[in-house]
Amino acid sequence: MKPQQPDQAYRAARDAVLIAARQTGADALGEDVYWTLGSLRQLLTSLDAALGSFGDGLVDRACAGELTNVEGPFAGDPVESALTANQWLDRARTHLAEARDAADNAHIAIAGMARSR
Numbered sequence: 001m002k003p004q005q006p007d008q009a010y011r012a013a014r015d016a017v018l019i020a021a022r023q024t025g026a027d028a029l030g031e032d033v034y035w036t037l038g039s040l041r042q043l044l045t046s047l048d049a050a051l052g053s054f055g056d057g058l059v060d061r062a063c064a065g066e067l068t069n070v071e072g073p074f075a076g077d078p079v080e081s082a083l084t085a086n087q088w089l090d091r092a093r094t095h096l097a098e099a100r101d102a103a104d105n106a107h108i109a110i111a112g113m114a115r116s117r
Contacts, residue, residue: 041103055086
């Protein structure tokens with residue numbers, strides 16, 4: 001069986017997150033609130049890694065001549081396009097680090113919390 005391509009995996013992950021995100025009120029918490037928030041923290045970490053891998057791969061493929069820009073602000077210069085995109089992805093990763101720190105603090109705040117019976 002052929003492994004799932006990254007774009008397919010990212011779309012499947014997005015769809016799963018959207019299903020969960022559409023839950024409201026108490027339904028958004030899941031059965032174990034601590035575990036649910038921990039999973040959201042891990043999602044931020046995984047997204048950070050995915051953005052880093054994508055940006056690095058984009059630059060590598062552009063430098064190897066495997067990509068081209070036929071239009072847009074970097075038409076004819078795929079290397080500069082990839083480098084600029086990677087800079088923006090790095091900025092996104094910086095903001096993700098801030099979000100992870102905030103989620104870490106929220107996770108600490110609910111340590112030991114469980115559904116009352």
